[in-house]
Each structure stands twice: as structure tokens, then as C-alpha cells.
Amino acid sequence: MPVDFSGTWNLISNDNFEGYMVALGIDFATRKIAKMLKPQKVIKQDGDSFYIHTTSTFRDYLLQFKIGEEFEEDNKGLDNRKCKSIVTWENDKLVCVQTGEKKNRGWTHWLEGDDLHLELRCENQVCKQVFKRA
Numbered sequence: 001m002p003v004d005f006s007g008t009w010n011l012i013s014n015d016n017f018e019g020y021m022v023a024l025g026i027d028f029a030t031r032k033i034a035k036m037l038k039p040q041k042v043i044k045q046d047g048d049s050f051y052i053h054t055t056s057t058f059r060d061y062l063l064q065f066k067i068g069e070e071f072e073e074d075n076k077g078l079d080n081r082k083c084k085s086i087v088t089w090e091n092d093k094l095v096c097v098q099t100g101e102k103k104n105r106g107w108t109h110w111l112e113g114d115d116l117h118l119e120l121r122c123e124n125q126v127c128k129q130v131f132k133r134a
């Protein structure tokens with residue numbers, strides 16, 4: 001049985017989000033607002049199909065994908081760059097590789113105790129987020 005990430009999750013910590021945003025080329029004014037946010041994630045996992053809706057008072061981002069199927073990601077409202085993305089299981093971790101203009105771009109989700117963890121990577125920057133069930 002795979003891990004089930006389904007649920008509603010609230011951000012409780014956000015380490016080096018600033019470095020990650022700088023690596024993505026997000027402008028100063030947007031970063032100032034973005035780093036104050038406490039986003040919520042709603043995840044729906046149905047077999048190989050995932051729905052991950054990240055919401056905040058400023059911007060929302062919806063991602064839907066199937067495990068092992070490459071898709072075009074537009075990152076609309078984030079850095080707005082297009083990339084080719086693919087999400088796979090690595091043991092109990094959900095790993096996304098985002099191939100495009102930015103090197104080493106991707107993210108990994110996993111569960112630790114009652115918490116949802118997310119590592120966001122871009123170039124030489126790693127942002128670490130932790131979420132608790134709402």
C-alpha cells in the first residue's frame with residue numbers, strides 16, 4: 001500500500017523560501033509578500049492520480065498529474081516558466097523533476113509522523129517546508 005498524502009495541510013515552517021525564490025528569479029516586491037504567507041495544501045490522491053492545490057491569500061497554484069506520466073507545467077502565478085515535469089515514487093517519497101531553463105529544479109514530498117514534508121529545489125537552493133493537518 002502506498003503512502004496516502006490526501007488531506008488538508010497547513011504550513012508550519014518554511015526554511016530558505018527566500019533563497020528558493022531568488023533562484024527562481026522572483027522579484028523583491030513579490031518575495032516580500034510571498035514570504036509572509038502561510039499556504040494551505042489540499043491533496044487528493046486516487047491511485048496514480050494526484051491533485052495538489054496550494055492556496056494562499058495572494059496566489060493559488062493547482063497541479064494535477066499521474067505518476068510516471070510527463071506533463072507540461074506552466075508554473076502560472078509562480079515564476080511563469082514552462083517546464084516538463086514528471087512525478088515518480090522513490091520508496092515512500094513522491095519525487096518531481098521539473099526539466100526546463102532552471103537546473104536541478106524539482107520537489108519531494110514525504111510524510112514524517114503526522115507531518116507532511118516538502119523539499120523544493122532550484123539550482124543550488126533548497127527550501128524545506130513542513131505542514132500539519134488542518
Ligand code: VL7
Nearest residue numbers: 026034039052054056059060061063078079
Ligand atoms: C508552490 C512558490 C515562488 C512565486 C507567490 C507565492 C505563492 C502559494 O510547487 C509547489 O508545490 C508542489 C508540491 O506540493 C505542487 O505544485 C510549491 C509554491 C512555490 C514559488 C514563486 C512567489 C509568489 C505560494 C501558491
